[in-house]
Amino acid sequence: MIEARALAYDYSGEEEPSSPALSGINLDVHRGEYLALIGPNGSGKTTLLKLLNALLTPSNGEVRVEGISTVDEERTPQIHRICGMIFQNPDNQLVATTVEEDIAFGLENLALPSAEIRQRVADVARLLGLDHLLQKPPHLLSGGEKQRVAIAGVLAMQPGCILMDEPTAMLDPAGRHDVIETVRMLNRNQDIAVVHVTHFPEEAAYADRVIVLDQGRLVRQGPPAEVLNDLQLLHSLGLQGTAAIELAALLREDGFILPPQLLHCRELVNSLCSLERKS
Amino acid sequence: MFIGTEKLTHTYMPGTPFAAEALKEVSFSISQGEFSLVIGPSGSGKSTLIQHLNGLLRPTSGRVFFEGKVIGFDKGELLRLRRRIGLVFQMPEEQFFSETVYDEVAFAPRNLGLDESNVRAGVKDALEKVGLNAEHIQSRHPFQLSAGQKRLVALAAVLSLQPEVLILDEPTAGLDPAGRRNLFNLLDKLNSTAGLTVLICTHHLDEAAALADNVLVLHDGKLVLAGPAEEIFARRDQLCDLGLTLPAVTEIMHGLAEKELPVRTNIYTLDGARKEINKLKGRREK
Numbered sequence: 198m199i200e201a202r203a204l205a206y207d208y209s210g211e212e213e214p215s216s217p218a219l220s221g222i223n224l225d226v227h228r229g230e231y232l233a234l235i236g237p238n239g240s241g242k243t244t245l246l247k248l249l250n251a252l253l254t255p256s257n258g259e260v261r262v263e264g265i266s267t268v269d270e271e272r273t274p275q276i277h278r279i280c281g282m283i284f285q286n287p288d289n290q291l292v293a294t295t296v297e298e299d300i301a302f303g304l305e306n307l308a309l310p311s312a313e314i315r316q317r318v319a320d321v322a323r324l325l326g327l328d329h330l331l332q333k334p335p336h337l338l339s340g341g342e343k344q345r346v347a348i349a350g351v352l353a354m355q356p357g358c359i360l361m362d363e364p365t366a367m368l369d370p371a372g373r374h375d376v377i378e379t380v381r382m383l384n385r386n387q388d389i390a391v392v393h394v395t396h397f398p399e400e401a402a403y404a405d406r407v408i409v410l411d412q413g414r415l416v417r418q419g420p421p422a423e424v425l426n427d428l429q430l431l432h433s434l435g436l437q438g439t440a441a442i443e444l445a446a447l448l449r450e451d452g453f454i455l456p457p458q459l460l461h462c463r464e465l466v467n468s469l470c471s472l473e474r475k476s
Numbered sequence: 477m478f479i480g481t482e483k484l485t486h487t488y489m490p491g492t493p494f495a496a497e498a499l500k501e502v503s504f505s506i507s508q509g510e511f512s513l514v515i516g517p518s519g520s521g522k523s524t525l526i527q528h529l530n531g532l533l534r535p536t537s538g539r540v541f542f543e544g545k546v547i548g549f550d551k552g553e554l555l556r557l558r559r560r561i562g563l564v565f566q567m568p569e570e571q572f573f574s575e576t577v578y579d580e581v582a583f584a585p586r587n588l589g590l591d592e593s594n595v596r597a598g599v600k601d602a603l604e605k606v607g608l609n610a611e612h613i614q615s616r617h618p619f620q621l622s623a624g625q626k627r628l629v630a631l632a633a634v635l636s637l638q639p640e641v642l643i644l645d646e647p648t649a650g651l652d653p654a655g656r657r658n659l660f661n662l663l664d665k666l667n668s669t670a671g672l673t674v675l676i677c678t679h680h681l682d683e684a685a686a687l688a689d690n691v692l693v694l695h696d697g698k699l700v701l702a703g704p705a706e707e708i709f710a711r712r713d714q715l716c717d718l719g720l721t722l723p724a725v726t727e728i729m730h731g732l733a734e735k736e737l738p739v740r741t742n743i744y745t746l747d748g749a750r751k752e753i754n755k756l757k758g759r760r761e762k
Contacts, residue, residue, distance in 0.1 A: 238623035238652045285650060286567075340518040366650045367566075369518045369679045371719030396652045399724065435654025440682070440724030440746070447750045452757070462724060466731035473737055473756060 198357055198390055199226040199249055199280070203258035206244055206413075218244045219413040222258070226358060229388040231381070233401035233421070236410035237435050242394045245410065246360050249392065250280035263357065278307075281351030283361040287343035290350075291335040296327060299335055300349045307354075321349045325379055341372025345379055352383065358390040359383070365400065377403070398425055398439045402460050409434070422458040441465040477541050478673065479529060479561075479641065480505030484538035486524050498524040500697045501538065506675070508640075511667045511687050513705070514677045516694035517719045522677040523566070525694065526643050529675070530561040559588070562639035566646045568630035569618065577603075577621070578614040581633045588637070602636040603629075605670075606662060624655035631662075641673045642666065648680055656683050663687070682723045685709060685744035693718065706742055725749045 204222040219241045226232055226249070234242050247253040248260055251267035260267045262276045284290050293299035297318055304314045322328045325345050330338060335346055344364055351359055359380065365373040377400060383389045393404065401407050407424040409417040411434050417424055425431070425438045428446055437443060441462045445455050448469075455468050486499040499521045506512050514522045527533040528540050531547055531554045539546045547557055565571065574580040581599045590598065603610040606628040613621070618629060627647070634642070647663070648656040660683045666672045667687075678684050691708040693701035695718050701708050709715075712722055712730060722730070729741045729749060739752050 236652075238655055363650060367646075369516075369719065370721040371517055373679075396650075396656075398653075435652060437653045440728065443746055444725065444728060444749055444753075447746060448753060451750065451754055453753075462728045462731060465728060466735065469732060469753065469756075470735045470737065 198228045198263060199224075200261045201225075201245075201249065201258070202260075204245075204248060204255050204260060205257035206241075206248060206253060207256045208244075209256075217256070217413055219248070220257075222415050224408065224415065226390050226392060228357065229384070229390055231384045231391045231403070231405045232393065233404035233407045234392060234394045234410065235396070235398070235401050235407060235436060240410040240434075241413040242410055243362050244413075246282070246362050246392065246394055250282055250360055251276045252282070278303075278354050279356055280358045280360055281354055281356040283344065283347050283351060283359060283364045285363040285366050287340060287347050287367070288336075290347050291343060294334055295331065296333050296335055296338070296346050297322075297331040299346055300327075300331075300353050303350055303354050317353045317355075318349075321352045325349050325352070339372060340368045341375040344368065344372065344376045348376070348379060348383075352389075356389060358392065361391065361393045363394055363396060365395070365397070373400075398437055398442070401425060402439050409436075422460045425460060426458055477505040477544050478508040478510075479675070480541045481525075481528065481535075482539045482541070484525070484528060484540060485536050486521075486528065486533060487536045488524075490536060498697050499528075502694075502697075502699045503538075504692055504699060504702050505541070506673070506690055508673055509667070509671055510673055510689045511664070512675045512690040512692065513681075513684055513688045514675065514692045514694060515679070515681065515720055519696075520694040521697040522694055523645055524697075526563065526645060526675065526677060529641075529643060530563050531557050532563070559637050560639055561641040561643065562634035562637060564631055564634050564642070564644040564647060566649060568633075569623075569626035572618040572626070572630070575617060576615050577618055577629050580618055580629060581614075581636050584633060584637050598636045598638075599632075602632040605635050605666070606632045607658070608632065624651055624658065627651060627655070627659060628662075631659075635666075639672070641675070643675045645677045646679065647676060648678070648683070656680065660684060660687060681721070681744075682725075685723045685726070686748075693720070709744070710742060712741075 201222050201224040205217055205220040207217045236242050248255060251273045254268050262279055265272045265276055267276060291299050293302055300318045301314050304317060322331055327345060327349055335343060365376055380391055381403060384391050395401055402421045404421055406418060407421045408415060417430055426442055428438055431437055439460060441459055445459055445465055449455055459465055482503050484499055484502045488496045488498055516522055572580055578599055581602055582595050585595045585598045600610040608628055648659055663674055664687050667674045688705040691705050692699060709722060723744050725746055726744055729739055729743050732739045733741050743749050743752055
């Protein structure tokens with residue numbers, strides 16, 4: 198659904214010539230796929246995300262969204278409809294005076310008939326459990342609720358893909374949980390592809406595929422159980438695996454026999470318990 | 477009482493239809509040199525609370541203490557207070573306005589009317605305290621720095637006044653794992669070797685829990701739990717009801733304990749968990 202080929206991007210106009218923000222990126226995002234994008238601060242994650250929905254256009258190479266090149270300015274609105282973006286800070290992307298108007302904002306710009314707008318807003322609000330908030334002003338919501346309103350606004354456009362740039366960085370644990378569950382539900386039940394930039398290995402662990410960026414290059418990709426267990430790579434980049442992965446690695450050094458690709462806390466707990474029971 | 481409040485209540489926009497009570501009779505106290513965490517869901521009053529501690533907000537009712545005395549609001553006293561209690565806001569780099577790192581960090585000392593040689597020494601000292609090389613970095617534009625470096629510069633800008641107390645609102649939001657570790661290590665060092673009293677609002681207990689002496693838990697503007705970190709983190713169910721989560725490592729220990737393995741659950745670091753789980757092996761071999 199999204200193809201990036203030999204993608205490169207330079208932030209021109211910088212005072213010092215710095216290394217390119219991105220270079221040589223080849224990446225496909227498939228329909229219904231959940232992709233986590235990890236990498237140190239400054240590795241190019243946000244730049245890549247913006248290139249995927251034509252907020253930036255490549256210095257070199259090409260991005261196609263459903264076959265449409267992102268340099269085709271006339272069709273940029275179409276790309277934005279297919280690929281919606283959720284930013285880190287929900288306060289920067291809510292524009293209207295009520296939740297209902299905010300969710301409807303994109304649809305109104307499409308000049309859809311008002312009956313259809315009302316229907317779509319009602320549908321996504323119900324799906325995301327926001328019905329009771331529709332008449333509230335967005336600034337009075339919690340962080341998690343605001344992010345879900347932003348997601349609802351994207352969802353109302355019936356996108357094929359949601360791009361998320363650290364959507365949980367500003368949220369409390371309950372808000373993080375709500376947002377992640379919401380996105381996983383949309384991914385599973387509505388077949389919406391997700392590209393999720395995150396600094397939390399626990400979030401990346403739920404993806405179908407994890408992509409690692411370093412200094413503008415794609416250095417590793419694969420299923421989370423593989424990539425997040427490559428601690429040598431992750432640690433060299435200042436990243437880390439999930440708590441379960443990190444602890445399992447230490448315990449293996451101490452002679453515990455644990456499965457090689459465990460990922461979640463529960464798996465580690467169960468493995469340790471069965472070790473105990475055997476002895 | 478080194479820092480604390482007594483029945484602190486704060487109402488935003490009092491007397492209007494939008495009046496909102498953000499803090500309700502909050503009383504707490506912490507001692508000099510302690511490392512404290514303020515935790516609680518978004519909107520529970522954390523940021524409102526800490527803005528009272530250096531006089532940025534005035535109580536609607538109740539009192540705020542520093543060094544056992546009620547803080548006053550005349551200009552001289554506020555200036556002295558803010559010099560001694562440094563406050564680092566959420567995403568502080570969004571407030572950068574200088575052309576160079578040097579000017580950014582020098583802003584507060586210059587405001588105090590220090591002469592330029594003292595300012596220079598203060599800037600160098602502050603940058604070194606946060607682990608940045610002053611010579612390399614001070615003439616650069618703040619926006620050329622990495623996210624982690626920007627956060628450190630913002631911290632240096634507050635440390636340039638040599639405060640005794642450091643209060644930070646979500647200091648690691650948006651940082652990568654290495655950036656988070658680096659910042660918490662730094663705060664630990666400022667607390668344990670330089671003797672600064674540190675108070676942090678955070679949602680990231682994974683890294684912060686092991687450092688804390690005290691924890692304050694806010695919910696809906698009320699202080700619902702306060703005490704030594706060990707005691708507060710032992711109330712897992714209660715924290716869970718408040719929408720808070722323990723560090724992932726601690727959850728693993730709870731998972732093991734629930735399956736009736738004899739492990740302690742008051743463990744917040746990987747090394748701690750490693751040691752505790754290794755005891756199982758020792759026990760087995762006996």
